[in-house]
Structure formats: C-alpha cells, structure tokens
Amino acid sequence: MGSTVLSLRIDGELLERLRRHAARRGMTVQDYVVRTLVRDDFDERFHAAVDETEKFYGEEPRHADPADRVT
Numbered sequence: 001m002g003s004t005v006l007s008l009r010i011d012g013e014l015l016e017r018l019r020r021h022a023a024r025r026g027m028t029v030q031d032y033v034v035r036t037l038v039r040d041d042f043d044e045r046f047h048a049a050v051d052e053t054e055k056f057y058g059e060e061p062r063h064a065d066p067a068d069r070v071t
Contacts, residue, residue: 010018015029022032 018029018032022029025032027035
C-alpha cells in the first residue's frame with residue numbers, strides 16, 4: 001500500500017496544541033495525526049463489527065455513546 005500526500009490548513013493555535021500532544025509522546029505532528037486517524041478508523045470499524053455480530057445472534061445492537069469513546 002502506497003502513501004499519498006494530504007495538505008491541511010489549520011490555525012496556529014490548533015497546530016501548537018498538536019505539537020504539544022505529539023511532543024509528549026515523542027512523536028512528530030505528522031505521526032501523531034496519522035496515529036489518531038488510524039485509531040478512530042479502527043474504533044468505528046470495531047463498533048460496526050460488534051453491531052453486526054449482535055444482529056447475527058439476535059441481540060439488540062448497542063449504539064455507542066460518543067461520551068464512552070476512549071481517546
């Protein structure tokens with residue numbers, strides 16, 4: 001799987017917050033943002049898979065409350 005460039009225009013305050021979060025983890029801003037996006041994508045796919053499994057077994061699907069998300 002190859003990579004593609006994505007350019008974002010963000011304000012200075014948000015960029016500084018991203019830099020601080022990334023620095024705490026010893027990461028670049030780019031790596032921090034990519035890791036965050038991958039984690040969110042995994043969370044969404046995981047919840048969809050759980051809902052499908054519950055439907056298959058006849059259980060009521062749980063609808064995740066956004067407040068329950070671990071970030």
